[in-house]
Amino acid sequence: MTQSRGRARFGILVPFTNTNLEPDMALLAPDGVSMHFARMGGYDQDEIPDANQMHGLGAADLDEPLRLLQGVRPDVILYGCTSAMLTHGPVFDRGLAERIKADSGAETVTAAGALVHALQTLGVTRIGFASPYVPAINDMAVAFLAASGFDTVARSEVGDELDNYGQGALDPQAVLELGLAADHPEAEAIVLSCTDMRSVESIARLEQAVGKPVITSNQAMVFQAMQLAGIGEALPGYGQLLERERL
Incomplete structure (x- = not known):
């Protein structure tokens, strides 16, 4: 486990127009865990985020944002778009998580899978x-x-x-x-x-x-990422899921 601020690093892939995932992660961050972000594209910011747009995001090339995110050597990578995976289905979702883990060496969570x-x-x-x-x-x-x-x-x-x-x-x-x-x-x-x-x-x-x-979506990602990082304490204030101990 790479130690950063005492515990772990979470690397988060964020759709490039998303304005709330990062503030949410600031609220949800466990003590001693640092959050690091890279933005991803694959959709048109001026179009309605419909099934075609989100399907395109889910299929987008992640090589560059993953390369940049790996610069901080994250312990867990979070794929931070739910709808991109919902439009592809559970098999694709699990496959993406497996590919990110294989490419990065980090444990991987997707929003839909979480x-x-x-x-x-x-x-x-x-x-x-x-x-x-x-x-x-x-x-x-x-x-x-x-x-x-x-x-x-x-x-x-x-x-x-x-x-x-x-x-x-x-x-x-x-x-x-x-x-x-x-x-x-x-x-x-x-x-x-x-x-x-x-x-x-x-x-x-x-x-x-x-x-x-x-x-x-964001609460569930943090819950699963904490499990994968071996962080077991409860996080009060953000629902029953995070108020339960994980280990």
Whole structure:
């Protein structure tokens, strides 16, 4: 384990228009863990981030951002876009994580895979799903989760086609309301999907309101990355998932 500030280094691949993943990681960073970022492209910043755009991001060449990120010798690499993997499916998602690990030598987490891992850890099978995506990507998300063993019993959408900056501009209150709209009596947990949505700031309030766990893309990535780095203590304030010890 490479020691940085006493514990570990997380290297994070960020879509180049994403404005909220880095602030979220600053909030979620465990003591002694340093966060290092590289930006990735493969989509048009002026287009609606629809299925074609996000599919392109998922298939984009990662050689250069990975090369730059490897300069800090990260212990864990986090692939920080959920929808890019949702549009490709679970097999592609797992394959990408394996390729990044093989190329970098670092343990690897993807946002979509981390959602699955978190839900498996909590032992739930029925969920409410919310995101800022266009409906076609939400359809793909539901299919991705179904293929991973989870039944989406309710889902909520923003109703408008948000551009790359509109997704990140949703404030925590809007995210809270989106999550509340995804609740259902049969849902055992609520999933807030998107690394650029300000979900982390809404987790505690939403869990209190619905009385069940809330899983977000960025929170789930940190949870899995901490496990892989051998960091087991609880992180209070950001949901039941991070409030449980991992070792």
